[in-house]
Amino acid sequence: MTTSADMTAAAAGTAGSVPGAALSMAGRGGDTPAAEGHQYAPRWLELRESADADARAVDLLDPLRIRLANLPGRATGLVVHDLGCGTGSMGRWLAPRLDGAQRWVLHDQDPDLLRLATARAPRAAADGSPVTVTTRRGDIGRLTKDDLADASLVTASALLDVLTREEIEALAAACAGAGVPALLTLSVVGRVDLVPAHPMDAEIGEAFNAHQRAGDLLGPDAITVACEAFAQQGATVRVHPSPWQLDGRHTALTEEWLRGWVGAACEQRPELTERADAYLRDRLRAGAAGELRAVVHHSDLLALPRPMGGAS
16 A cells, blocks of 8 residues: 555565565555556565465445445445555455445555556446446545545545545545445564564564654554544444464465564664574574464454444
């Protein structure tokens, strides 16, 4: 995914001698330079797509479907705004799980990702109704209720933790003002469980979390801030865990994630670099041998605003 031009992307390059660029579990890839618009590597987004799909909280879909079924004008179809769409993985996951005609409005700063997302967009809803796509390149950090005037639903994947408090509050206000539900998935919560355990796991995790809070970004605090922001706007908020479960089926993703996780920790605390080199080599060997399991914890959030226009 990509965010607005004034958001801080993870730095490309290495931290000391630790290989691999810093990346966020929320989707910051290091293979593409962070130019204007903070491009994110398609390779990283593609690597994580199947793990994302397995992790998203399907338990939130039934209350969402109920709300969508009662929207005024539902007979004309749904309009779904996908913020920071990246390669469009959220649409590929969600559109086939919802009934009825859908028009997806894909928001991203990166024109190359918008082209990829359009080319790979789903064509049919759960009941066979058509799914169409339009794109919108711009700053999602400044959305207003007017930008969402036609929306039936706002979605995003791995977005909240690369926003500031002000941007999350603005998003909540825009959704509430337009009376639009929001399904915001895969926000990191600052917790990783690795098996077998290693004495450096906690130290790397703490440094990584500090790195994700760089500047004004919220990192693992984002889900709490978002819950508060939507609740203050009068929305009913539901949160459900959506952890990645990485094992021998995800060797390439686990390797890329490990390199980024350790690299970001060392950017935050360069004094870790020498020990982190050995730690990373040990973890990569275990992963390649199929002996490493990782649970990377996330949360999904569903915010249902006060009904408007007769919706129930």
